[in-house]
Amino acid sequence: MLSTRTVISADSAGVIFIRYLIRFATGDVMCCGGDERGEFVHNDCIFCKIAAKEIPVKIIYEDDHVLAFPDINPMAPVHILVIPKQHFDSLLTVKPEEMPIVAQVMAALPAVAEKAGVTGEGFRIVVNTGGNGGQTVNHLHWHLLGGRIMSWPPG
Numbered sequence: 192m193l194s195t196r197t198v199i200s201a202d203s204a205g206v207i208f209i210r211y212l213i214r215f216a217t218g219d220v221m222c223c224g225g226d227e228r229g230e231f232v233h234n235d236c237i238f239c240k241i242a243a244k245e246i247p248v249k250i251i252y253e254d255d256h257v258l259a260f261p262d263i264n265p266m267a268p269v270h271i272l273v274i275p276k277q278h279f280d281s282l283l284t285v286k287p288e289e290m291p292i293v294a295q296v297m298a299a300l301p302a303v304a305e306k307a308g309v310t311g312e313g314f315r316i317v318v319n320t321g322g323n324g325g326q327t328v329n330h331l332h333w334h335l336l337g338g339r340i341m342s343w344p345p346g
């Protein structure tokens with residue numbers, strides 16, 4: 192093991208979250224996290240690493256709970272990912288009492304769209320969920336797509 196880092200944060204309800212970032216000599220980073228209710232998750236999640244600034248990205252928007260950065264494989268001239276810093280596998284694993292985090296991400300979307308310069312012409316928000324939904328990264332995220340006309344129905 193090369194180093195460990197502890198990141199402590201709190202959500203708007205005052206729930207304390209503790210994440211431990213463990214960096215191995217191989218370069219691998221593991222993120223383990225829990226909250227004061229004793230629940231514990233272990234993951235090796237790329238978006239958790241981005242949220243923890245372990246992997247650098249161009250930050251489009253950031254607040255205490257939300258981070259937005261460009262998709263590495265853009266599907267439109269503007270393609271930004273908007274994530275909660277807290278790990279959720281998908282929309283399906285957000286508990287009712289955790290829904291304020293979802294609201295915080297949704298509330299940030301207009302500011303992200305503004306920074307991306309797409310509020311005038313419009314944009315699309317997508318949350319791929321599960322296999323049929325096309326979800327490939329199991330950390331809840333919103334795609335903000337713009338800069339061209341979006342077709343409907345989506346593929």
Ligand code: AMP
Pocket residue numbers: 237248261262263264265272318319325326327328329
């Ligand atoms: P989804 O397929 O809906 O789960 O979306 C995951 C998205 O994450 C894809 O559009 C990927 O291109 C994108 N992605 C994966 N790794 C990275 C990364 N390191 N930085 C930015 N975007 C990424």
Ligand code: ZN
Pocket residue numbers: 234236237238239240277278279329330
């Ligand atoms: Zn994650």
